[in-house]
Amino acid sequence: MVPVFFGVTLVAFGFIRVLPGDPVEVLAGERGVSPERHAELLAQLGFDKPLWQQYFSYIGDIFQGDLGTSLITNRPVVEEFFELFPATAELGLCAILFALIIGIPAGIIAAIKRGTWIDQGIMSISLTGYSMPIFWWGLLLIMLFSNTLNLTPVSGRLSFLFDVPPVTGFMLIDTLLSDEKGSFLNALHHLVLPSIVLGTIPLAVIARQTRSAMLEVLSEDYVRTARAKGLSTYRVVAIHALRNAMITVVTVIGLQVSLLLAGAILTETIFGWPGIGKWIIFSVFSRDYFAVQGGLLLIATSIMIVNLIVDLLYGFINPRILHQKSKS
Amino acid sequence: MALLEIVNLTVDFATATGSLRAVDGINLTINEGEIVAIVGESGSGKSVGMLALMGLLPWTSTVTADRISFDGQDLLNMTEKQRRKIIGKDISMIFQEPMTSLNPCFTVGYQITEVLCQHFGGKRKSYNKKAIELLNQVGIPAAESRLNSFPHQLSGGMCQRVMIAMMIACKPKLLIADEPTTALDVTIQAQILELLIELQQSHGMALVLITHDMAVVAETAERVIVLYAGQQVEQRKVKELFDNPKHPYSEALLNALPERAQDKLLNAIPGVVPGQMDRPKGCLFSPRCNYAQELCSEEKAPLKDGILCHFPLDLSKSRKPKAINVETG
Numbered sequence A: 001m002v003p004v005f006f007g008v009t010l011v012a013f014g015f016i017r018v019l020p021g022d023p024v025e026v027l028a029g030e031r032g033v034s035p036e037r038h039a040e041l042l043a044q045l046g047f048d049k050p051l052w053q054q055y056f057s058y059i060g061d062i063f064q065g066d067l068g069t070s071l072i073t074n075r076p077v078v079e080e081f082f083e084l085f086p087a088t089a090e091l092g093l094c095a096i097l098f099a100l101i102i103g104i105p106a107g108i109i110a111a112i113k114r115g116t117w118i119d120q121g122i123m124s125i126s127l128t129g130y131s132m133p134i135f136w137w138g139l140l141l142i143m144l145f146s147n148t149l150n151l152t153p154v155s156g157r158l159s160f161l162f163d164v165p166p167v168t169g170f171m172l173i174d175t176l177l178s179d180e181k182g183s184f185l186n187a188l189h190h191l192v193l194p195s196i197v198l199g200t201i202p203l204a205v206i207a208r209q210t211r212s213a214m215l216e217v218l219s220e221d222y223v224r225t226a227r228a229k230g231l232s233t234y235r236v237v238a239i240h241a242l243r244n245a246m247i248t249v250v251t252v253i254g255l256q257v258s259l260l261l262a263g264a265i266l267t268e269t270i271f272g273w274p275g276i277g278k279w280i281i282f283s284v285f286s287r288d289y290f291a292v293q294g295g296l297l298l299i300a301t302s303i304m305i306v307n308l309i310v311d312l313l314y315g316f317i318n319p320r321i322l323h324q325k326s327k328s
Numbered sequence B: 001m002a003l004l005e006i007v008n009l010t011v012d013f014a015t016a017t018g019s020l021r022a023v024d025g026i027n028l029t030i031n032e033g034e035i036v037a038i039v040g041e042s043g044s045g046k047s048v049g050m051l052a053l054m055g056l057l058p059w060t061s062t063v064t065a066d067r068i069s070f071d072g073q074d075l076l077n078m079t080e081k082q083r084r085k086i087i088g089k090d091i092s093m094i095f096q097e098p099m100t101s102l103n104p105c106f107t108v109g110y111q112i113t114e115v116l117c118q119h120f121g122g123k124r125k126s127y128n129k130k131a132i133e134l135l136n137q138v139g140i141p142a143a144e145s146r147l148n149s150f151p152h153q154l155s156g157g158m159c160q161r162v163m164i165a166m167m168i169a170c171k172p173k174l175l176i177a178d179e180p181t182t183a184l185d186v187t188i189q190a191q192i193l194e195l196l197i198e199l200q201q202s203h204g205m206a207l208v209l210i211t212h213d214m215a216v217v218a219e220t221a222e223r224v225i226v227l228y229a230g231q232q233v234e235q236r237k238v239k240e241l242f243d244n245p246k247h248p249y250s251e252a253l254l255n256a257l258p259e260r261a262q263d264k265l266l267n268a269i270p271g272v273v274p275g276q277m278d279r280p281k282g283c284l285f286s287p288r289c290n291y292a293q294e295l296c297s298e299e300k301a302p303l304k305d306g307i308l309c310h311f312p313l314d315l316s317k318s319r320k321p322k323a324i325n326v327e328t329g
Ligand SMILES: Nc1ncnc2c1ncn2[C@@H]1O[C@H](COP(=O)(O)OP(=O)(O)OP(=O)(O)O)[C@@H](O)[C@H]1O
Pocket: B013, B015, B020, B022, B040, B041, B042, B043, B044, B045, B046, B047, B048, B049, B058, B060, B096, B179, B212
């Protein structure tokens, strides 16, 4: 945990400073700024000090619970983060849900029908999905569903016609809590395309992983026992085999979470989704050192928390782990 | 009428290197309440033959037979669904590896009550008492608390007892035990065998005991079937076979028994069971046979009175098989 923490802070700190330019230049924009004034402003912000000093003050602040203040909006980074986080979490959850709902059954069917054209079909589609660049895929879907078919909105989380007060930050919940009629469906409508785009790669990975885990599990002795009991194929596959296959699949889902956040940056940019990904990109482009430093650390922390949850879930479906833990 | 009748059962596997015949024309008749042993070295097709009967072979296998009938029903021309009503209820099977044969994700109670639900319907919970009763029957102490145990919390012997409890839950007419004790240590082996025999008698069920241990056969079974490389080489009453083995392979198996060793050394059978590639042209056992003659390696052995051999032995006539051995070998 500790090495991970220092690794993340170092990367967050170093990455933004490696990029050419600095916040003052960006703020000044095309008008430019005189070299004297430039140096003065940098000194005001503390960016004239040696790097190691800047790093230690960054770390020192973190230990005091201070992740800095955005240079652009002048608001605490933590505050901005938690304001935007629900939007990303909502998108990520819907994407994973989409990936699971389609990926697991697809993997199971491919495993049961192994070697047939159904299996080959599912696996080639999944390989295509896996190698699809998110940006291109997103634009393709927008062109088809929004521009040509006019089925889905192009960007944002909710139409401007609705006025929904933020309670949880999760639009699907907030719209249900508000008394704006039709706002829930509208929010759902906005979620569809981004979730599909963000969920495509996890979907492909989950389908492949489910297939290979199922293939392995289906040849286990206990599956033969289940069949020897005269159970229906459904029970053998969906109860006896799947439960065991899920143990490996859950680990993979855990690994997908960090990739999902990387994908969220692109997806949010394409769909104008006001979440962490778009915010981080914006902060990087405006060389908002503090927002990037603090934001990346918070993102890393949330990934770790999600992985922890996945670990707990893992113990929950794998009785062997559960009992080891309760003993020690 | 016989409980189970299998005529000319053959199993082929499709493998990467071509087709592999794992079982080659087995005939088997089992009467109600009878104990029949199937013996043979590793790889002789004992498990595959019985798994074929249960319909449990993987999809790469092709099973053919002239007839498989159980209790008056034709198992061969039955749909999967019809067969599932019999499997686990009237015919059940316990396996070689108790530790991996139970599902690690479900409790012992779940796995036992599940089979009862499947065949008798109703709620799983309503069978808890029955499950405790079954666990008591198979000699598991503190049965009630064991219901909530997971398989990894049990020893191999305990797992095998749970398997047995699960497989006798529906009072089968035929129980197939595929080397039920091979994976267990010696003291437990005897206990499990004893338990099986005891259950066989109290339930009046027929028992097929697969083993490669001739000593076990002598202690338990009434009849014995000797398999070699997928072929049934001899089928006799146990006592007759032990007194007077007709097939050289049966004799070799008997001679491999420690108490029969004539010299200080064990009489292990030289060589191994032929595989897919090195199947001999004539009698499959001929390369390893002490009595093999020219004909044996050229022509397939004929089946006479349940014995698959060109030159069946007859110890009642000549008490000195070793003499022949010297002449021909
Ligand atoms: N799924 C399979 N695919 C291909 N070949 C198989 C398969 N299962 C078994 N075989 C082959 O069938 C033959 C018979 O195997 P089987 O398991 O019946 O032997 P066995 O007599 O039970 O031996 P053991 O004493 O080791 O259990 C072996 O040569 C084995 O390699």
